[in-house]
Amino acid sequence: MRILVHDYSGHPFQVELSRELAQRGHDVTHSYCPGWLSGKGRLETEPGERLTIDPVGPTEPIEKDRFLKRLLVELRVGFALLRQVRRTDAEVALLSNAQIPSLVVFALGMVLMRRKWVLWHQDVYAVAIRSFAGAKLGRGFRVVASVFDVTERWTSQRAAAIVAIADSLVDVHEEWGTAGKVTVIPNWAPVDEIVPVERKNDWAVEHHLTDTFTLLYSGTLGLKHNPELLVQLARGVQDAGADCRLVVVNTGPATDILQKEADRLGIEITLLPFQRYERLSEVLGAGDALVVLLEQDAGAFSVPSKTLSYLCAGRPVLGLMPAENLASGLVEKAGGLVLPPHPDSVPAAADWLADLAHDPIGRDELGDRARRLAEEEFALPGIADRFEQILEGVRR
Secondary structure: OEEEEEEOOOOHHHHHHHHHHHHOOOEEEEEOOOOOOOOOOOOOOOOOOOOEEOOOOOOOOOOOOOHHHHHHHHHHHHHHHHHHHHHHOOOEEEEEOOOHHHHHHHHHHHHHHOOEEEEEEOOOHHHHHHHHEOOOEOOOHHHHHHHHHHHHHHHHHHOOEEEEOOHHHHHHHHHHOOHHHEEEOOOOOOOOOOOOOOOOOHHHHHOOOOOOOEEEEEOOOOOOOOOHHHHHHHHHHHHOOOOOEEEEEOOOOHHHHHHHHHHHHOOOEEEEOOOOHHHHHHHHHOOOEEEEEOOHHHOOOOOOHHHHHHHHHOOOEEEEOOOOOHHHHHHHHOOOEEEOOOHHHHHHHHHHHHHHHOOHHHHHHHHHHHHHHHHHHOOHHHHHHHHHHHHHHHHO
């Protein structure tokens, strides 16, 4: 079967799926947008691999807050994806994290070419934009949210099948009349690529992170996050009687917000850009505790993939996130702590972290528990079986 897998973000688990499908004998092309700033997966092929990696879109960083320019970029990506379908003669395409303009162009083109495709539904953009309109975005974005609602509904109706990452998305598809095409397959992280390592690893030594209890966040920081909570959390840990260093691995405007808040509260902070994927295990392993952020309004429809990577790394996890989020259940099952994403949660979260700072044995036990859960939940063969069945069904 000739398959095109497009993941706009270039995340690790999507390309892991492409590799698995290629190993099963399928002719797989995996594409992503290199200009989208996010943590990337293993996007280079090795000698002897059957997989083809074929990026689309700009290589220079996309300015996410320049909306007109970004619109033009995403429209071009949509046309580039259609050319990929023609060039690879894909029998079926699987799209993940595609931006709305790209998705509309792609869906219309696939109708005209009479080709089948599967929507791998990660986010409901209309809900996200509506929740932030008037607060983090201007009120005019309520109109944008209404337009996105129409376009997301229309593109979902054009898809031959839909993979949703959480049961909460099924309710949305019920409203859109597309629930009959939906299969729920939760996201995962590559357990063979992100592995537990020694706390005093080479990356930690290089960045002088070996002697102090380290609170680490690695991932995007955008509208769905409140970065100031990270600094307030580190301040709270120190106030609770434990030395603490905050490390944030992120590329984007949130770094200025973090530095300003750290200066205000007198917190030592290490700000680093996104690191190479080959070193992600070391990066996460350099943290004594790993933090997830997710705003309340994004809770039902966005599953932060960094949580899944944290579990693979075998470290205690603190989530300042909505309790109803799918990832919250995994954090709690791993023995981590989940509290509402609000400044009022900082004292309790800081006390929990301060206790961990004085309890290395307890940290190790929680880390082992997180890793065991990841190995149980993220076994790739069964996940790939389900995707393969869906793609085969669409092709037939």
